[in-house]
Amino acid sequence: MPKLLLQLGxxxxxxxxxxxxxxxxxxxxxxxxxxxxxxxxxxERGTTESxxxxxxxxxxxxDPITIAQVxxxxxxxxxxxxxxxxLTRFDSALIKIPYPWVDGExxxxxxVSSTGTIFDHSIEVARPSTALSLGVLxxxxxxxxxxxxxxxxxxxxxxxxxxxxxxxxxxxxxxLTVGLxxxxxxxxxxxxxxxxxxxxxxxxxxxxxxxxxxxxFAVLMSLSRLQKKPTSGIGLATWLALGIGLHNFxxxxxxxxxxxxxxxxxxxxxxxxxxxxxxxxxxxxxxxLTKIKPSIFIFVALSAIAGLPAIAGTWxxxxxxxxxxxxxxxxxxxxxxxxxxxxxxxxxxxxxxxEYNPFSKSTSxxxxxxxxxxxYATALLIQV
Numbered sequence: 434m435p436k437l438l439l440q441l442g443x444x445x446x447x448x449x450x451x452x453x454x455x456x457x458x459x460x461x462x463x464x465x466x467x468x469x470x471x472x473x474x475x476x477e478r479g480t481t482e483s484x485x486x487x488x489x490x491x492x493x494x495x496d497p498i499t500i501a502q503v504x505x506x507x508x509x510x511x512x513x514x515x516x517x518x519x520l521t522r523f524d525s526a527l528i529k530i531p532y533p534w535v536d537g538e539x540x541x542x543x544x545v546s547s548t549g550t551i552f553d554h555s556i557e558v559a560r561p562s563t564a565l566s567l568g569v570l571x572x573x574x575x576x577x578x579x580x581x582x583x584x585x586x587x588x589x590x591x592x593x594x595x596x597x598x599x600x601x602x603x604x605x606x607x608x609l610t611v612g613l614x615x616x617x618x619x620x621x622x623x624x625x626x627x628x629x630x631x632x633x634x635x636x637x638x639x640x641x642x643x644x645x646x647x648x649x650f651a652v653l654m655s656l657s658r659l660q661k662k663p664t665s666g667i668g669l670a671t672w673l674a675l676g677i678g679l680h681n682f683x684x685x686x687x688x689x690x691x692x693x694x695x696x697x698x699x700x701x702x703x704x705x706x707x708x709x710x711x712x713x714x715x716x717x718x719x720x721x722l723t724k725i726k727p728s729i730f731i732f733v734a735l736s737a738i739a740g741l742p743a744i745a746g747t748w749x750x751x752x753x754x755x756x757x758x759x760x761x762x763x764x765x766x767x768x769x770x771x772x773x774x775x776x777x778x779x780x781x782x783x784x785x786x787x788e789y790n791p792f793s794k795s796t797s798x799x800x801x802x803x804x805x806x807x808x809y810a811t812a813l814l815i816q817v
Contacts, residue, residue: 469548470494470496470497470498470548471494471495471496472494472496472497472498472546472548472550473492473493473494473495473498473633473634473635474490474491474492474493474494474498474500474520474544474546474552475490475491475493475632475633475634475635476488476489476490476542476544476552476554477489477490477491477525477632477633477755477756478755479542479554479556480562481534481540481556481559481560481561481562482562483561483562484529484531485529485530485531485532485533485534486505486529486530486532486534486540486542486556487527487528487529487530487562488527488528488530488542488554489525489526489527489528489755490520490525490526490528490544491520491523491524491525491526491633491635492520492521492522492523492524492525492635493522493633493634493635494522494635495522497519497520497521497522498519498520498546498547498550499518499519499520499546499547500512500514500520500526500528500544500545500546500547501545501546501547502544502545503528503530503542503543503544503545504542504543504544504545505530505532505540505541505542506540506541507541510530510531510532511530511531512528512529512530512531513528513529514526514527514528514529515527515529522635523635528544530542534556534559535559536559536560536561537558537559537560538558538559539555539556539557539558539559540555540556540559541553541554541555542554542555542556563751565752569751570748573689573692573744573747573748573751574744574747574748576688576692576747577685577741577743577744577745577746577747578740578743578744580681580684580685580688580711580743581681581684581685581711581739581740581741581742581743581744582736582737582739582740582741582743582744583740584709584711584712584714584715584740585674585677585711585712585714585715585718585735585736585739585740586715586732586736586740587712587715588711588712588713588714588715588716588717588718588719589715589716589718589719589732589735589736590715591715591716591719592719592722592723595716595719595720595723596723598723601796603720603723603724604781604796604797604800605796605797605799605800605803606716606720606723606800607720607721607777607780607781607800608781608796608797608798608799608800608801608804609716609717609720609800609801609803609804609807610673610716610717610720610777610804611774611777611778611781611800611801611804612800612801612802612803612804612805612806612807612808613713613714613716613717613804613805613807613808614673614676614717614770614773614774614777614804615774615801615804615805616804616805616808616809616812617676617677617680617714617770617808618767618770618771618774620808620812621680621683621763621766621767621770622642622646622763622767624683624687624763625642625683625759625760625761625762625763625764625766625767626639626642626760628756628757628759628760628763629641629642629756629757629760631756632755632756632757632760633757636757638756638757638760638761641757641760641761641764642760642761642763642764642767643764644764645761645764645765645768646764646765646767646768646771647768648768649764649765649767649768649769649772650768650769650771650772651768653672653768653769653772654772654775666721666722666724666725667721667722667725667727667731669721669776669777669780670718670719670721670722670727670735671735671738672772672773672776673717673718673721673739673773673777674718674735674736674738674739675738675739675769675773676766676769676770676772676773677714677717677718677739677770678738678739678740678741678742679742679762679765679766679769679770680766680770681711681714681739681740681742681743681746682742682743682745682746682762682766683746683759683762683763683766684743684746685742685743685744685745685746685747685748685749685750686746686747686749686750686759686762687746687750687759688743688746688747688750689746689747689748689749689750689751689752690750690751690759692747692751709811712811713804713807713808713811714739715736715739717804718735718739721777721780781797
């Protein structure tokens with residue numbers, strides 16, 4: 434033990450000595466050319482309220498920034514900032530502008546720092562912000578049920594049909610599941626990277642999303658490898674439900690955020706589109722259950738794990754959404770989905786080993802392709 438402490442202590446002491454040397458002697462001082470400060474400001478969210486415009490901003494540069502003036506549609510306007518003062522790196526603040534915005538119009542904002550640097554932001558379509566209330570939460574929950582829980586439950590109801598397809602049909606349905614998940618993986622990463630582009634650069638979210646996905650995948654794989662045999666039956670269906678549930682939470686984030694800002698018209702076509710699109714997810718969860726007879730409780734539990742996160746997603750997306758948190762969550766979902774793809778593929782391989790079928794390879798390829806095409810075709814019905 435003393436030897437280990439010594440081995441760890443020497444590098445730690447060296448790091449402390451280097452830090453003290455740099456702090457005391459500042460070897461880079463001679464390179465200071467007194468360049469303008471590196472200011473940065475990220476506008477994370479803007480809403481139009483009854484008393485004006487509310488904007489959430491975050492310090493996004495190496496040097497502190499002080500917001501000195503605010504312009505709305507080219508005119509300087511009074512504003513209040515909470516908390517007051519300069520914004521250092523990572524600091525956030527709420528800017529309230531008592532501006533008489535016009536419903537349905539576009540308003541252009543400019544934030545001017547004390548050094549004269551300008552940061553622009555536009556509210557594309559001004560409309561009254563939806564206040565948090567039980568009624569609004571209920572409406573969002575109903576939407577979450579329609580786009581998450583209901584289609585998953587309907588997909589699980591196809592289990593009797595899957596049972597009649599035989600071993601070759603089971604291979605096809607499992608390969609179909611891998612295709613569905615592959616599409617979800619790409620879609621999840623694409624949505625996460627889109628949010629990363631809108632988040633503050635200081636978080637390096639475009640890199641962080643990959644790191645989070647990799648860590649999530651590594652943790653889930655280590656947990657699933659505690660058993661030597663490939664995961665199957667209820668265990669595999671549970672992993673599928675978890676991965677799909679995480680994706681549906683992210684889907685709910687996007688829907689809630691779009692609706693609360695008035696960027697999407699929620700109509701019957703949108704509900705039907707999501708129902709059909711997510712129906713395939715329920716089929717994917719049902720595929721590993723064809724050789725067992727799960728209880729009603731299992732069906733309800735799997736439906737809840739996969740579908741209910743969509744409700745929570747709509748709530749979070751509507752009222753507390755910030756781009757970097759959304760991107761990070763999509764990274765978690767991507768890692769979970771990749772893990773499920775590996776587990777389903779292992780299960781298919783074990784089936785082929787136990788029940789050799791000369792057509793199983795072609796059946797797998799056809800199922801995989803059909804899964805991707807099914808997800809793409811049903812995604813065309815959704816426009817958020």
